[in-house]
C-alpha cells in the first residue's frame with residue numbers, strides 16, 4: 170500500500186515534468202517552423218509607398234496588393250514552399266506587429282537604421298531601385314522659388330511618415346523646421362496640396378511616382394544627405410528568429426543571382442504609373458492612438 174502511494178506520487182511527478190516539457194517545447198517552435206507547419210507566410214506591409222508597395226484599385230482581396238516588395242514576398246514564400254498572405258497596415262503598425270511577433274516579418278521598403286538593427290533581425294540588403302539612394306522633399310510647384318535651401322524651411326511645417334527614416338532625417342537635418350508626423354504617405358500628399366504642411370519628406374523613387382500622378386507638386390532642389398547604409402532595403406524579422414532570417418537571406422541571394430530585382434522594379438514602376446494605382450490610406454488606430 171505504501172509502495173503504491175509512492176508509485177502514484179512518482180507517476181504524477183513524472184507526468185508533471187513531461188507536461189511542462191511538452192508545453193515548453195511547443196512554445197519555442199520557431200517562426201520558420203510555424204510558417205512551414207501552417208503552410209502560410211504572413212507578411213505585413215504598408216501599401217502607401219509606390220513603387221515598393223501600393224494598391225491596384227482594379228483588383229480586390231490579396232490581389233490588390235502590388236509592387237516590388239509584394240513580388241519579393243511572393244518569391245520568398247515560394248522558396249519556403251508556402252502560400253503568401255499579405256496583411257496591410259500602417260507603416261508604424263508593421264513595425265509593432267513584427268516586434269510583438271504577431272506577424273513574423275514585414276517587407277515594406279525598410280531602410281537599415283541603427284535603431285531597427287537593435288530591435289529586429291534585419292535581412293541582408295536588397296535592391297531598392299532609385300528609391301533609397303536619394304531622400305528628398307516634395308513641395309508645391311507654386312513654391313518653387315520660396316523653398317530652395319535647408320534654411321528656407323526654418324519654422325515651417327515639414328511632414329514625414331511616423332517611425333520612418335524620413336522622420337529621422339527631418340529632425341536631424343532640418344532641426345529648425347517643425348516636424349509634422351503623418352501616418353500615411355497618401356494623407357501627407359493631401360496635406361501638402363491643401364497647404365496644411367509646406368513640404369513632405371519622401372524617398373526619391375517614391376517622389377517620382379507621386380509627382381507623376383500629382384503634377385501640382387515637385388521635388389525641392391535641396392536634398393537630404395544620405396548615409397551609404399541607408400541606401401538599400403532590408404526585411405524586418407522578429408528578434409531571435411534566426412532560422413527565418415537565414416531562409417530569407419538565402420531567398421534574397423537567389424533573387425539577386427537570378428537577376429529578378431531589376432525586372433521587378435521596372436514592372437512595379439510601370440504599374441505604379443497606371444491609372445488604377447493607388448497609395449492606399451490605411452485607417453489604423455494603433456498608429457494614431
Ligand code: ARG
Pocket residue numbers: 214215216217218222260277278279280281301330332333334335354372
Ligand atoms: N525607407 C523608409 C524607411 O525605412 C521609408 C519606408 C516607407 N515604407 C512604406 N511602406 N510606407 O523608413
